[in-house]
Amino acid sequence: MAEEVQVLGSWASPFSKRVEMALKFKGVEYEYIEQDLKNKSPLLLNYNPVHKKVPVLLHNGKPIAESLIILEYIDDTWQQGPPILPKDPYQRAHARFWAKFVDDKCMPQVWKACWSEGEEREKAMEEASKALEFLENEIKGKKFFGGDNVGLVDFSANFLAYWCGILAELSGLQFLTEEKYPNLTKWADEFCGCSFVKENLPDKGKMVHVFNGLTKAYTSTV
Structure with a gap:
């Protein structure tokens, strides 16, 4: 069957x-x-x-x-193909920790910084920067968060690798700059260059249109 x-x-x-x-x-x-x-x-x-x-x-x-x-x-x-999580229990726990860190500490603050203003934006930017610094240190000396191969944390951080750049362009904010986060920006290029990632990235033009619509909706309510 x-x-x-x-x-x-x-x-x-x-x-x-x-x-x-x-x-x-x-x-x-x-x-x-x-x-x-x-x-x-x-x-x-x-x-x-x-x-x-x-x-x-x-x-x-x-x-x-x-x-x-x-x-x-x-x-x-599915056992075929490369593993998403390591087999070692400690390394598995480590990967789960950083995947949850991305969801709880990085993505919300980046998103909040893009759609807020004034002191609220400054605070969100500060918190996002601190979170990104932790990730910058975690990826140091590695090709991917999973080591030589993509793993759980890389998949969870896909927002930072692609969506974050589009939001930065539209909001005028700088998140993943090569000067400040050389390890993360290198990782983002490597990750987005993988065939199984590239073919699943949404069209940038369509994304810009959607985010522009969100911007207009936000500014009309503040």
Whole structure:
């Protein structure tokens, strides 16, 4: 019996793209089902009734939600291809720590800095810079966060490698500069150059259009 693998996602979501990148990385065939996040489908609400968010991985009809959990599930379920997490328990815990750090400490502050103003923006920029400094030190001397190969932390940091640059251009803020974060910028270029990453990056022109729309919506409410 053939396996059925489906991804409920959104084309612009770095969280959805993490899952698609990981499936391509492991050589797993899947069907992608785009979701309208402004008008959530019965399919999404049925399979993720708790958070009502993408991504959701459907494996033979069984749903798994939350992108970092999905990445671990993919690694545990499909043995072909390179591992996403190391086998050593300490190294696995280390990877989980930094993946969660990206989600909890980096992405929210970068996003907040782009859409806030005044003191709120300054504070968010300061906190984002501190978080990025930790990552700059963590990637030092390594090609990827996973070492010589892409791993869990690299997938989780995909936002920093691609989306962050687009936001920086539109907001006029400087996040990942080569001068300040030489290790991170080198990593970002390496990561985005991987075939399974490159083919899953959303079109920059479309992203600019979406973010411009968000900017207009924000400025009309402040």
